[in-house]
Amino acid sequence: MRIVNLKVNGVGKTFIARPETTLLLALREQLGLTGAKRGCAQGACGSCTVLLEGEPVVSCLVPAVTVDGADIATVEGLADGPALSHVQQAFLDGFATQCGFCTPGMIMSAEALLDRNPDPTRDEVNEAISGNVCRCTGYEPIVSAILDAAVRRREGAKL
Amino acid sequence: MPRVNPIDSDYFKDERPDDKFSVIGKTVQRSDALGHVTGRTEFFEDRTFPDLAHVKIHRSAHHHARINSVDVSEALRVPGVLRVITHRDVPSNWYMVLRLIGIEPNDEPVLAEDRVLYKGEPIVAVVADSEAAALEGAARVKVDYTVLPAVLDVEAALAPDAPVIKQAGTNYFVYEGHHARRLRFGDVEQGFAQADRIFEWRYSSAPIEHAPTETTGCVVVPQSSGRLLIHSNTQAAFFTLDNTALILDRPFTDLQVKGGTVGGGFGGKVDVMVEPLACIAATLTNRPVKFVYTREEEMQVSSPRAAERIYIKDGVMNDGRIVARKVMLYVDSGAYSRHSPYGTTKACAHLPGPYTIPNVYADCHCVYTNRTPSSAMRGFGVTIADFALESQMDRIARALEMDPLQFRLKNAYRDGDLKAHRKVAEGTALIEVIQRAAALVGHELPEEYQAMSSRGAGA
Ligand code: FES
Ligand code: FES
Numbered sequence: 001m002r003i004v005n006l007k008v009n010g011v012g013k014t015f016i017a018r019p020e021t022t023l024l025l026a027l028r029e030q031l032g033l034t035g036a037k038r039g040c041a042q043g044a045c046g047s048c049t050v051l052l053e054g055e056p057v058v059s060c061l062v063p064a065v066t067v068d069g070a071d072i073a074t075v076e077g078l079a080d081g082p083a084l085s086h087v088q089q090a091f092l093d094g095f096a097t098q099c100g101f102c103t104p105g106m107i108m109s110a111e112a113l114l115d116r117n118p119d120p121t122r123d124e125v126n127e128a129i130s131g132n133v134c135r136c137t138g139y140e141p142i143v144s145a146i147l148d149a150a151v152r153r154r155e156g157a158k159l
Numbered sequence: 160m161p162r163v164n165p166i167d168s169d170y171f172k173d174e175r176p177d178d179k180f181s182v183i184g185k186t187v188q189r190s191d192a193l194g195h196v197t198g199r200t201e202f203f204e205d206r207t208f209p210d211l212a213h214v215k216i217h218r219s220a221h222h223h224a225r226i227n228s229v230d231v232s233e234a235l236r237v238p239g240v241l242r243v244i245t246h247r248d249v250p251s252n253w254y255m256v257l258r259l260i261g262i263e264p265n266d267e268p269v270l271a272e273d274r275v276l277y278k279g280e281p282i283v284a285v286v287a288d289s290e291a292a293a294l295e296g297a298a299r300v301k302v303d304y305t306v307l308p309a310v311l312d313v314e315a316a317l318a319p320d321a322p323v324i325k326q327a328g329t330n331y332f333v334y335e336g337h338h339a340r341r342l343r344f345g346d347v348e349q350g351f352a353q354a355d356r357i358f359e360w361r362y363s364s365a366p367i368e369h370a371p372t373e374t375t376g377c378v379v380v381p382q383s384s385g386r387l388l389i390h391s392n393t394q395a396a397f398f399t400l401d402n403t404a405l406i407l408d409r410p411f412t413d414l415q416v417k418g419g420t421v422g423g424g425f426g427g428k429v430d431v432m433v434e435p436l437a438c439i440a441a442t443l444t445n446r447p448v449k450f451v452y453t454r455e456e457e458m459q460v461s462s463p464r465a466a467e468r469i470y471i472k473d474g475v476m477n478d479g480r481i482v483a484r485k486v487m488l489y490v491d492s493g494a495y496s497r498h499s500p501y502g503t504t505k506a507c508a509h510l511p512g513p514y515t516i517p518n519v520y521a522d523c524h525c526v527y528t529n530r531t532p533s534s535a536m537r538g539f540g541v542t543i544a545d546f547a548l549e550s551q552m553d554r555i556a557r558a559l560e561m562d563p564l565q566f567r568l569k570n571a572y573r574d575g576d577l578k579a580h581r582k583v584a585e586g587t588a589l590i591e592v593i594q595r596a597a598a599l600v601g602h603e604l605p606e607e608y609q610a611m612s613s614r615g616a617g618a
Contacts, residue, residue: 034205035198039372040454075198088196100195101372101422
C-alpha cells in the first residue's frame, strides 16, 4: 500500500493504492471519475484512455503507484460548465457517438492529437485513434468530427 | 453535420394521404449524446457500492464430457472467497429464454450438473471480496471429467452414426414433431423437371462475435424490502426480469431491473447469462454483487451469431425466370437452444427471398453441436440466408450472362403475388428500390425494366 498524490483535471487528489491498483480503477472506484471505461483491462480497446502529462495512455495498464505526482486529464475535466470543448461539441454535432462507451477514450485521444497537431490530416487522425475501438459507428463520423474539431479550435484561437 | 440523404417521397404517394413526416428525413439529436461526450452517462459498472462482492466462474475445459466430481475445497481456502455456488444452489436450474413464449424443452442448465456440452460452460460460481480473489478461487476449482466424443459440425451432428449429445434424444430442435422448420409450396421436383437449367451451390458462414466494447455484466443490490435491484446492461430488461425470477423460483415482483444503457449490444446482450447467478450470490451473502464478463469470456462464451450452412438448388428458364427453389438450411445452435429455434424459424420465413417462385421446398434445421451456444445478432436467421440467396442470384445471373439487377427484377415479388407461405404480398417495394439504386450508381436499365412496378402486372 502506498499513498499516491495526483493532480486530476487540475485538482490535487490523494488516495491509497495497492501495488496492483491500476490508474483506471483508482480513478473510477476511489476518485469517482467513471468517464474512463473498462472494456478489456488489457490495453486493447482504448476505452480507458486518459492523458498522463498530456500524453494519451491506456489507464488499465498503468499501476497507480508508478505515477505518483503526475498530472492526469480525464473526460470530466474538458467542459467548462455547460460549455463543451471543441472536440466534445464536434462529436455531438457530428453524431460521432452511438452507445457512448468508446466515446470518452476516443475524445481524450483526439484532444491529445489536437494539442500537439492543430491541423492533422485524415491519416493522422486515423493513426491517433488507432488504439481506440468503436464497435458502433464505423469510425467515419468520429474521424470527421475530429477534423471538424480541429477547424473549430483553429478558428476559436483566431477570435 | 452528417450527410443525410433526403427522403424521396414521390413513391407510393397515394398510400399516404397525409404526407407529413416530422422526424423521418430530418436530423434529430440522440437524447443521450450529451452524457456520452461528457462522460456522465451512467453505465451499470459506473455505480459503486460499499462492500461490493464479485462473481467469477469456473468453466468447462472440454467440448463434451461427463463430470465425475467437483472439488471446491481449495477454492474456499483462498483468502477473500466468501462462497462457492454449484447447481445445487440454483433453485430452478434451467435457462430457456423462449419458454416465455411457450417453447420447450428446457435444455440449458444455469450451472452444469453431470455433464458439459461446450468448452467454457459454467460449472461453479465463486463469490469473493475482490475480483482477484474470485478469479483465484475459480481457478482453484477442480473438476474430474470423462471426456466424450464431440460433435462440431452441423451435418456431422445429423449423420445417423453421430453421438447424440442432447438429453432430449435428437441433435436437432423438434418443430411440432418435425426434424426441421419446413416450407412446402407447389411441386419443386416438377419445377426442376420443366426447368431449362439447374443451379446448385453450397454456402457457409462462421460464427460471428458481437464484441461490444462494454462486456456483459450486472450489479445486484439486495434491498431492505427483501427485493433485489438489478443494474444490468441487458438489451432486454423484461427477458432478464422474467427469466431470472423463473430461475430463482421467486415472484417477478421480487426483482427490479434498471437498464437501458448498453455499451454496445447488437443482440449479444439479449440472453440472460449473468443476472441469475449474481442474484443468487447477493442473496447468499446479503451483499451487493457484481458479475461482469472479462474480455476473454465475452469473446469465448457469449453467444455469437450462429454458423450456418445453406444449400440452394434452383430450376431456371433460359429467359431468367426461376421456376423452382429448394433450400436445405442448417443453423449451428451450439450446445443449447437460446434464441436459435426462433432464428431458424425466421430463416425459414424469409425463404425463398423477395422473389415470386411457383415451387418452393425448404427444410431449416436448428442443429445442436458441442460449440458455444449461438443466439441473437442483428437480423439473425435472415442475414446469412440473404448472403446465400443473393450470392446465388448473382451466380445464376453470371451463368446466364444476364444483368444481375434485371435478373432480380424479373423474379421480384409484387403486390398481390401469393408467397410460398401462402400469404398475399402487400406493401412490396423491391422493384422500386432496385430501380432507384441502379439510378444512384449509374447502372442503366432498359425501358421495360424501368417501367416495372411493385403494383404488379398481375395484381
Ligand atoms: S480497458 Fe484499457 S485498453 Fe481496454
Ligand atoms: S459508440 Fe459504441 S463503441 Fe463507439
